[in-house]
Amino acid sequence: AVALALSGNGPLAALGRGDSPSPAPTYCKPAAQYPAAALADSPPPVTDTRGYDVLAYDLDIRLDPSAREISGRVRIQLQAVDNGTQNSLTVVQLDLVPEMHVSEVSNASGALPHRHTESQLEVTLPEPLVAGGTATFTVAWSGNPPRHGSFSAGLMFRTHDPGTPTDTSDDVPIVANLSQTWSAHSWWPCKDHPADKAQVSLAVTVPDTLTAVSNGSLLGITTPELGWSRYAWQEAYPLPTYLVSVAVSNYATWSESCRTAEGPPVQLEYYIFPQDRPHAEIDLEPTCDMMSFLTSLLGPWPYPGEKYAQVEFKWIGGMEHTTASSLAQLLFTGDGRFENIFMHELVHQWFGDSLTPAGWNDIWLNEGFARYGEALWVEHRYGETAFQEFMADIGPQGHPELFRGDGFLSDPFPILPNTLVYDKGAWVLHMLRELIGDGAFFTFLRDYVNDPQLRHGLVTEADMIAAAETAAGRSLDGFFRPWLDTDLVPVVSHSLRQNGDGTFELTLSQHRDPLFEVPVPLVLHTRCGDERFTANLARAEEIFTWNLDCAVDSVSIAPDGLALLRTLDSPPPRMQVNGPAPNPVGSAGTSFMILLTRDTELTVNAYDTKGRLILSEDLGLLHGTAPEGLPIAPGNIWDWVPAAGDQLPSGLYFFEFTGSGERQVLPLTLVR
Secondary structure (H helix, E strand, C coil), X not given: CEECCCCCCCCCCCCCCCCCCCCCCCCCCCHHHCXXXXXXXXXXXXXXXXXXXXXXXXXXXXEECCCCEEEEEEEEEEEECCCCCCCCXXXXXXXXXXXXXXXXXXXXXXXXXXXXXXXXXXXXEEEEXXXXXXXXXXXXXXXXXXXXXXXXXXXXXXXXXXXXCCCHHHCCEEXXXXXXXXCHHHCXXXXXXXXXXXXXXXXXXXXXXXXXXXXXXXXXXEEEECCEEEEEEEEEEEECHHHCCEEEXXXXXXXXXXXCCCCCCEEEXXXXXXXXHHHHHHHCCCXXXXXXXXXXXXXXXXXXXXXXXXXXXXXXEEECCCCEEEEEXXXXXXXXXXXXXHHHHHHHCCECCCEEECCHHHCHHHHHHXXXXXXXXXXXXXXXXXXXXXXXXXXXXXXXXXXXXXXXCCECCCCCCCHHHHHHHHHHHHHXXXXXXXXXXXXXXXXXXXXXXXXXXXXXXXXXXXXXXXXXXXXXXXXXXXXXHCCCCCEEEEEEEECCCCEEEEEEEECCCCCCCEEEXXXXXXXXXXXXXXXXXXXXEEEEEEECCCCEEEEEECCCCCCCCEXXXXXXXCEEEEEEECCCECCCCEEEEXXXXXXXEEEEEEEECCCCEEEEEEEEEEXXXXXXXXXXXXXXXXXXXXXXXXXXXXXXXXXXXXXXXXXXXXXXXXXX
């Protein structure tokens, strides 16, 4: 998903059609203004190790906009699997919020025992299933869906009313969902985990003045009773629960057949609020060009035989529902200013929808690839200068601390909203491209997304790295690990020497542990003009030699600021927290070293992996300290010792340090 910031980052200024659009803004405010505690109210469901794999969901729901109610039945087909902890499956554990009422669970033989407590629905099978055995049952439920999850969304009942309560003519209903990350179970019973992709069919009955859109292909429209219409949709390819979509309103619709660069034509469909159609026709005009560009880059549309729809809803951004992206009303301005959001959601059809991360910790495989897809579109449509401006916006210009303190890309916290997974993810891909070259990089993208073992399935970070290494023809461990597993950036220095034979030697050195493999942009200032090169630095010190016609007077490292690195003369970060040491942490506790460039009021909060606050402490005013490596002012060592009587179990925790607009998150592993 991508969403606009209504404050802090602000919506983009208007752009003419000839201007290059800025990066699709995310809902994340600057990190220091968006505390992780905001996510604590909707913890994730239990993990995927439940002893079964869902094969298919057959949903048949009724939406009553006037009552803001959903009712329906879902037929669930599953297969028992060996999860290493039990010999057979007797109880199926589903996810469903307590606001939903379960009236019946049954199979072909009759009612099944079930228990619905908190956000879990447990169904007892008539007989144990061994691995490979299948079972099918149906759950009937109803209720008023609550606001849920990181974006306070779920299934949303709204109207077109722009704020005119006395005028009922514009009170046309809008019903739509946004379920990322784990809010599908806020409106229907399911196994709400991205690792369990399943076939999905969805029939939805709505008032007959409205149109209902969902994933896949429309099988038919019927009239079950006077005043109501039933739309039956079916998705032919497996998808995770968070990508199951329903959108309902009095849509104006149109379509076109898009001839793509590779593969058969794709049917493009548009479902737009009638009053927004004039603007939407302008804003969505590039869709076929986008589709053609992506198929030339990535291969054929990953959902052959199915449409790609863009569907308007009332929210603050976009969501990449499979074959039916949802787009906020405020995006349709008639001047193309949000073009990149439309591209972002389209890129997701390959990265996120077809290739779905097996766990939310790998969310950057969705968002980083979609963000870099925006960049590639800008490069293709608007040229190199616009591309560089785009990368600066999502890199050094937009993140002057170069993502220091924002957490680790391989295990981000929070999952969403979090600009780290978008912007640093895109920058890792950009640096990979610089490192291995365009030929290998674009081979990697195409081969990765079309790998028959991964396509329409699950991916991990290791899968992605393996594909990159195959394209590069070498190990990339030295490149990926520091960028993904730390929030550090390389610190580089250089020295220049002219040899007697006319060659010039540039020595590049790294001053950071761990060592990075990093492309270093260089400008050699010669008496005949500037020469630009990129040096791939992988060791503590490397020598690069050039044979140039003119003497080199000096060298600049990344003079355009388009690099995730610092030089020795770069100013230190305003706040840097080192530690914890030791880590893992036992009963004796651990220490953090806090380095500051100025006096700062500091607070530390700690969260468990479900986003629950487990510690909050005001550290008071801490004095500024010297840069790293010089004497540290006393008092900036903070010790944390688990209280003797607390109930904190062993596990992973995140310590968030905030103050004066700065934020840093560090993981800590507690071992009891």
